[in-house]
Amino acid sequence: QVQLVQSGAEVKNPGASVKVSCKASGYTFTDYYMHWVRQAPGQGLEWMGWISPNSGGTNYAQNFQGRVTMTRDTSISTAYMELSRLRSDDTAVFYCARGYYYGSGSKYYFDNWGQGTLVTVPS
Amino acid sequence: SYELTQPPSVSVSPGQTASITCSGDKLGDSYVSWYQQKPGQSPVLVIFQDDRRPSRIPERFSGSNSGRTATLTISGTQAMDEADYYCQAWDSSTAVFGTGTKVTVL
Numbered sequence: 450q451v452q453l454v455q456s457g458a459e460v461k462n463p464g465a466s467v468k469v470s471c472k473a474s475g476y477t478f479t480d481y482y483m484h485w486v487r488q489a490p491g492q493g494l495e496w497m498g499w500i501s502p503n504s505g506g507t508n509y510a511q512n513f514q515g516r517v518t519m520t521r522d523t524s525i526s527t528a529y530m531e532l533s534r535l536r537s538d539d540t541a542v543f544y545c546a547r548g549y550y551y552g553s554g555s556k557y558y559f560d561n562w563g564q565g566t567l568v569t570v571p572s
Numbered sequence: 573s574y575e576l577t578q579p580p581s582v583s584v585s586p587g588q589t590a591s592i593t594c595s596g597d598k599l600g601d602s603y604v605s606w607y608q609q610k611p612g613q614s615p616v617l618v619i620f621q622d623d624r625r626p627s628r629i630p631e632r633f634s635g636s637n638s639g640r641t642a643t644l645t646i647s648g649t650q651a652m653d654e655a656d657y658y659c660q661a662w663d664s665s666t667a668v669f670g671t672g673t674k675v676t677v678l
Contacts, residue, residue, distance in 0.1 A: 484667070486615075486669075493658060493669055493670075493671055493672040494607070494609075494615065494658050494660075494669040494672070495669065496666070496667035496668070496669065508665055510666055510667075511573075511666070544614060544615070546615075549620075551603065551620075551621060553603075554662075554664075554665070555662065555664075555665040556603065556662050557662075557667070558603075558605040558617060558620040558621070558660070559605070559607070559615070559617060559660075560617050560620070560626065562614040562615055562616070563614065564614055565614055
């Protein structure tokens, strides 16, 4: 079965960077884009962008442009999301989610999700 | 920026039907997905491409999309359906989630 296992919780100082990993299993890693979604405490879901594990190509949401970097290591079927210049309002749970492509341009639904990684940035 | 608006909360009695709306400009021209999220858990896909259900999702979950409004319907609502629900669509190459709806089963 498909599994996405994320790295553990982190506490970072303001201005620092955090790198969250997402290890995929149960399917061919390079066949599906990996997306990242942020959820602040008590708030809704916010899409951050995707990475193509096959090509390494990325597409970032405008809100995160310049601060987020998504990478992957195909040898270990792992995707990474690094967020820099952290602020206290970046405190959130970050999820990786497998994107199932259904055509009509860059269109996906998210059929499997990681367990989430809590990143805390004290004020 | 593109916005998808949902009612903050919906209350339903066990066994009754809950309807959750999601509104946005020309939403009917896009496919909509719906996600269920229970407290402390990751979101789960319950509807994709407007009205299709993953095999593991009960038949009581259904979806529709037309005009400016997509709707998630839970028929014969059970206590286990109490959760937050989010719609999602694409605005060009950007994924947009709805504001979320808390479903309470009274």
